Amino acid sequence: MTVMTVLKHKPDALRGLFGEYAGEIRRNALPLHNGDIAVEELAASVDPRLLRAGFPPEFNDDPMTVNGKPVHMRSFAEFVVAQEELAWADAGFLLSLPWSSMSTYLIEVLFDPQERDEFYATVAHKPRWVFFAVTEPAHGSDPLGMETTLSADGDSFRLNGTKRYIGNGARGFVGFVFCRRAGATGPLGIEAVRVRAGADGFDAEQLHTIGLRGAGLSELRFDNVKVTEDDIIGRRHSSVRRGFHGAVTTFDLFRPGVGAMALGIARAAYDYVRGERRNPGPVDAATLESLNDRIHSVRALIHGAARSIDAGKGNGSLSSAAKVAAVRLAEDSTRTLLRMLGPTARFDHPLMDKFDRDARGFEFMEGMSDIQRQRIAQGFLSRRFWPSEEPAP
Template sequence: MSSIYFTEEHELFRASFKDFLHKEVVPHIEKWEKTGTIERFIWKKFGEMGFFGLSYPEAYGGMNLDLFYTVVFLEELQKIHSSGFAAAMWAHAYLAMTHLNAEGSERIKQDYLAPSIAGEKIGALCITEPFGGSDVAGMKTTAVKQGDTYVINGSKTFITNGVYADYYVVAAKTSPEKGNKGISIFLMDTNTPGVSATKLDKLGWRASDTAEIAFDNVVIPATNLMGEEGKGFPYIMQHFALERLIMAINAHARAEYALDYTIDYMSKREAFGTTINKFQALRHTLVNHATDVEHCKIFNYAATARLNQGEYVVKEATMAKLKSTKVADETIYSCLQMLGGYGYMEEYPLARLLRDSRLGPIGGGTSEILREILSKMIIDQKDYQPAVK
């Protein structure tokens, strides 16, 4: 572990969090993977231990710690054999809650951010729409102001925590004629009349609930507008840097887990009178992947350090996600191959890990979209800027 980024306190937190996960989470993982439902008690335990409040202000129950505590949180969650469980935790803590903290009013922070940090309320971020995908500016969901309320109509899809959340952070168009300058962000209780959620059946991330959500004349108070009307698009873009870095860190961590598991397996599996870790073809393949993963990890740490200092690292975060998710898929694919027939068996971790990892190049902006963003920045010299506060 690089001492440039991680202090003794970070490593003490890592040891404590790892111990917590193996005692409180791992015994339930197989049940949650089968049912697709993460029981509420674990959210409360995460809250009691302060794990949801690592980067949030002390005024709302957080600890206001640097982003490398978040890195530790993300890395260890990738090593307990359920990226779906990990996704439910970090989507709550770093997608929904990020908007509450950045754009929420004091009332919203007291009523939603503080209980979210405590694990008493679960949040979901609702941006992606059916047929919309990464085209945020093309969203169809509308919010029409009527007196002291907004009436919301439309739909969202692929929403992590969408079925069991207590509240949604919803992007909707308040001025459709203005394109991406007409998007606003709202807070919505999930039990509001007109809200319905349908659970989706996925290839991987089986433990997390992922939903398609419909809004049919949903009426919310005008005070549930977050930030300024019409500023939703820059708010979303600003937070995408953190989301993409999170997905990059997840990727290098699960790839590292796959390598560690495979190295251990190879040291015990015998063929032709020796353990298979002595075969040059396997050794060289493995170290090539280990080199790629280490490169990603160091790049991701460097980008995190810059984000932690307040820099706008949209290019670096986009590069990090693009490269790390590709490397993770390639690494896990090879690791499964090295286990032979056992890699294809569900009782070994590589089969699930391969399915879970496949979402990496899709979620949070597909690799194709990321390449287009980078093309605009590198070739066309487009300069993306953070939202003006």
């Protein structure tokens, strides 16, 4: 089950809409990266309609529009277009935005209707950050290796453990933390719990990173943090549907979005060098042409994965293929294009240096490439890689 609907607007129209924000975002890219402007300050200056993109229509009474029609971003096919365009402007900015799209699945599918409405009402009209905490220092985002534990304590529970590389973790007013019930083994022992900033025993520290600095990657530490029964996400659903299933499903759903962000960086680097090298030699011209071809083919793969999810046919393999291809493209293109600008390119072209730094971060989001290749292989072996009803892009 997905949380979004069919594509409402043509991709080119959406590309133009989000491209309208690109100039202002790009102007702030290096100041945000260098720490000269605070994320909170930047968020306060952004069009509120952009911050509410993806909200249910009933909580977004003033949405963005295309040709006079509202854009509510309720399909993954729309989502990946927006991700690519905003990442083209600045992926760090995109990841710094208030609200967390990765939390959508939990909120839409596992929250009770009243909880869902209360949550959206809280975040709809004021910039608020929400974190989604799975990754741990020793086991990455592998839910089965999770060491953060939830232990019974009378009529409540206690949360203990550490999460690392959590986007907006130190900014979040609330977050969803994945953990294992004490003594439980296997996937059915995984739970997702709600933790609020300022809770006793909860400490968050922003980490220094070489790229994607706007994302505010953080380390979160939980020392006997109290969790009530009401804070357990999806508590009225079976253990098969919540916890582990919630984490894996969220990664599968939003992996094409990670690919779209990586693609946006690759395209940004390509466009930058084309602007700097208007008359490249034969070798460089051939390299640029090859990269341009890859940009278009990877975009088609990402959009195919997104359409499959919208059609209810997504099985994870196609999403994994989209992410692997996009990450490789982002890394290859930024490295190659930097060399094309000469040995002092990082000093002479700080924006290209930033693109290259940012491109390295996507390998670690939603599972590394070796894990994704296993998912791809499983899809091929089980003949489920490409849904028969979904035409190849």
